[in-house]
Amino acid sequence: MLFLCLNLLYRFLLPATLIVINDIAAYIFGFFFGRTPLIKLSPKKTWEGFIGASISTIISAFLLANVMGRSKWLTCPRKDLTTGWLDCDPGPLFKPEPYSLSGWIPHWFPWQEITILPVQGHALCLGLFASIIAPFGGFFASGFKRAFKIKDFGDSIPGHGGITDRMDCQMVMAVFAYIYHQSFVVPQNLSVEMILDQIFMNLSFDEQQALYRRLGEILQQGFQSHS
Structure with missing residues (x-):
């Protein structure tokens, strides 16, 4: 029977969302706190925006994975076009597990144990890549435009330089998400x-x-x- 979708969480939705969050956070932190230029290819990008966006993206990845991982629409494998696949066991990655914090926090702290999804650990890796490596896709695109002495790739999205400007980091992230998914996620669900x-x-x-x-x-x- 045709295996239509392994899980949408890693295939598309989470990686794409993290890039959007990183881009928005970089603009906000750079606008309000930006003082130090990051790279000559993108004069408007700053270290403050880069660091602020990185922290925001990693935190968002951890929280979003928990929210998305509890939705069967995003985690159940599809084998046909009916809705019967919603009644499934999504696998160990999406089952909450308790973790003790007794060795990390004072004994008087009220939460000595937390419950998280194992998939959130994978999400941290995606968030780390989306915040540190993926933005270099945008830097490459900036250098490419300057080499051809053009400001934007197009005007299909006003103020954003066309669809290509919105997809430069997404393409880098998509390649990484696919390789990571095939290398570290699929074998655990076989x-x-x-x-x-x-x-x-x-x-x-x-x-x-x-x-x-x-x-x-x-x-x-x-x-x-x-x-």
């Missing part, structure tokens, strides 16, 4: 059903029959060796 779905999706009917026969022979040999 199941026999998912593996078989991926195998049989690319096999013809005759090839599936041959696979079943071969699996039957392996099982029979295993039984005979233990008998």
